[in-house]
Amino acid sequence: MQNPAIEIPASDFADLPVTASHGPLRIEYRWANNAAGGVKNDAPIAVFLHEGLGSIAMWRDWPQSLCERLGMRGLVYSRPGYGLSTPRPHHVKWPVNFMTDQARDILPALLDALGIDLRERERMWIIGHSDGGSIALLYAALHPDALAGAVAIAPHLFVEDLSVQSIAQTRLLYETTELRSKLSRYHADVDSAFYGWNDIWLNPAFRDWSIAAELASIRKPLLAVQGYDDNYGTMAQIDTIPEHVPHAQLARLDACGHSPHRDAPDRLNEAIAAFVSRHRQ
Template sequence: MQNPAAATSASEFAELPATASHGPLRIEYRWVNETACDAPIAVFLHEGLGSISMWRDWPQALCERLGMRGLVYSRPGYGLSTPRPHDVKWPVDFMTAQARDILPALLDALDIDLPERRSMWLIGHSDGGSITLLYAALHPDALAGAVAIAPHVFVEDISVESIAQTKQLYETTDLRAKLGRYHADVDSAFYGWNDIWLNPAFRDWTITSELAPIRVPLLAVQGHDDNYGTMAQIDTIADCVPHAELVKLDGCGHSPHRDAPQALNEAIAAFVSKQK
């Protein structure tokens, strides 16, 4: 069992061995609210252009509110984790691979055992929200609950259009320099995400048929002003997982933890408290 000693920490690194689905990986991770050694763990899964540092202080604030210990990590290709080789394209099922292979391997590397996993919560944003849903479906007995923030369960025109616009901004403005503050290899992060979302083969991607096994408490959150997805995303989750609870935030775009942190934290805290 991981037993951190400090209240906050710098990034550490976990070495994941090669498997049939991936080569050896070095994963950047960080514990927050570390002194709460006996508290349940909340695992944070970042967005498609995210990393540990892009979360800023939100995981810390939420963990303090929930009385949980937080695990934040950068997925392969992001932050200080192993970059994506520039000649490698993410496959259409890249999010399923993260839920099926990478996250369980990271938990193994950190000696997070099954009893700890059964009390664990996943909190994911955007692509990380989709991975959260997939993990909850694939590992229904290794989780206490899940929060999916602005997740994707199928591809909408608004998503593709916004991602195409982001590519133009990346290649013509200072967006690349700004994102470079958060990733050791910013092109690895950006084009890994952008290329797969703009790949015509990805247009038919959906995980709606994979959500039915979710048994744990599930909260899905969406902002009314999200330019990467509509309310159809979380409404579809409710159709597939009838016990899911939905929160729809006014005056909020694609990043509720930045756009409406107080409302988001209130919603998550209220939902988690009902499960105790």
């Protein structure tokens, strides 16, 4: 059910055409640190990819603060099924390769719709968290020349018992506590958002999902960040990356859980800014 009182600041929308992996989509997006009061229109773009239950609104002010630090424009958008973007029809289940579809089809289609050409993409940084971190890795692998670099924050490369246990616990909380009400502030159709994410992660067919071997084609700079107290994945997730991307750099954060941009924003911003500075074109 749509929530007419959703508390999300005004956004813009882009209409995406039908592709092999999806029908027509309306994508909610917003610029951070752009033009008036921000940086020049020719500054590089940082694209932000949210977590499995995220949206534009759930990032809060972190994209803006990081873009100010980097001197970049920020493109923040809600993936299909989240925020004010086209909801997932309730009878539709995300496929096992849904993150590949996001990286291969939907993000490039959004960039096309916004007129972001290849020259701008070659200077563009992809910054993703959790499922969004996995999508950032896949984008860098599938479009190795259409970015300047990537930052994957608490990404998933494969499914661990810890992940499944935590996601099952989140479902229990969603169905028995105020979690559903709280999340409804960030999504027009909160059940579409929640069950799209939760159902696929708890699907037995998803247990063998892995993107590790697909990362070998990543050529651009890559930073992977994870907190030691992450309850959705162990440090084995980012430790696997250099096996396939030898030039990748890792940052491990103490006293930090699954969301470093909320748990340790200053340390995260410092790690990203230092890395980007070393590789800035």
